[in-house]
Amino acid sequence: MNKIAGAGLGFRREMLNEILPEMPSEVDFWEVAPENWIPLGGLYQEQFKQASTQAAFSSHGLSLSIGSSDKLDVEFIKTIKQFLDSHNIALYSEHLSYCSGQGHMYDLMPIPFTEEAVCHVVSRIKQVQDILERPLVLENVSYYIAPGQEMSELEFTNAILLESGCSMLLDVNNVYVNSINHGYCATEFIAGLPSHKIVYGHIAGHFDEAVDLKVDTHGADVIEPVWDLLRFAYSTHGVYPTLLERDFNIPSMATLLNEVRKIKDIQAQSISVRDATTSGIAL
Template identity: 65%
Template sequence: MVGLGLRREMLDPLIESYPKQVDFLEVAPENWLILGGALGKKFKQLTEQHNFVCHGLSLSIGSPEPLDINFIKELKVFFKQHNIKAYSEHLSYCSGKGHMYDLMPIPFSEESARYVAERIRTVQDILEMPIAMENVSYYAAPAQQISELDFTNLVLEEADCELLLDVNNIYVNAINHGYSATEFLKGLPSKRIRYGHIAGHYNEAEDLIVDTHGADVIDPVWQLLREAYQIHGVFPTLLERDFNIPAMSELLNEVNTISTIQAEQSKRESA
């Protein structure tokens, strides 16, 4: 299965001619929760006809502040209204005493992993559904005591939640922090992967990549997706594009690349 991140400017093209190669769409629920009028009607039209998942922006699972229970309850209503198939969030935080417009790294420690896992369990209990936590890109690791991989796996196990495997984030972090992307992939639990993300990024320097979702996917990231399928089997994968959004035909070229790589791996597995 192959997905595409839905942005508002895509609404009319998708309603007029929905591409058969797109199996599901993904939205940030915060952008659609209270949307009414013509845009709300168009969104409802799409959710009634196609498969949707949600990828949140503001759950702030690692925040030192209490969870926003009212927000989580609003999400639950929204998910039912639009028959949302899955919900994912970032393994990070974006709020303290106020809301920050960036994803901040959670300290890699056993203590913080257990703290985050407890909060994930609370969210899952309220929603009455599992959530998938995304391995995020980060540019500093404050108060790090264990590896990113050990931290991620401890959260997944303690929370008994799912994983949103972001292939581009693994590539970005591997370059920025000097570890093997392949070994990181091998260390993740196949059984917990709900779906995956792939996206483009910006090269700030040879040893500094910024995860922007604003460019085409590069060949090394496509190759890492192939490795991910070889290690974990084929899993649903979604193309993210948040900025510099090209024509739908160009987006579909990358969607088709995902489909091709999935088909190649499936053929190997059945041989």
């Protein structure tokens, strides 16, 4: 199985003419949404195979709906496993949320931060991991309401990580958005996470609806306070593979690669600082 490292970019059909036949060397790994590729055949499958033989891939699902009260779609999860195995993809990440309730809702809804929800989600995670035969990696999501909240987002997230055995995808833009919208300290949230659970990260842009309302869109450049949070996350937990998300208003590949290079620069700087600190060298 291919392991990811460094800085990545989302793999999208709109990019194929720019990135094939030879994948850009600046991108260390690519992220694919299995649901967007499993149904496709013909030329698209040939192009995906061509890409996946050149570079490491991770995956980020859209419809697992781990927090839903609906029954888990076991056949769907088995299909995901076949996709991962056939393309040599070791890592399957999803959202700590739900997107179905007697039908698909096409949005990421917040799971209530309650002990009951922790138990429910943990049991489903274990079932998914048994089928996939690999750890499930769950992303902290942006949310705009917190129904029935009995514990903090951090307490809820840590309970899920501890009790399920799953790993974490840390999205620093989602932390930033939530910290503004819900009035908590972003650095305290990041510092409160278990380092050994963080295996992967996202960074993205968002939309400023108002001073106290940010909307997670993945449709804009990353802003400096979010880059600063990435630096803080690396200094706290060590450098982990990090992917640039851009789903709307997609600019040229040259512009995207500039942000990918910035991730790599921050990673290199963070490693240098940690090495110097470990060696006792004054910077």
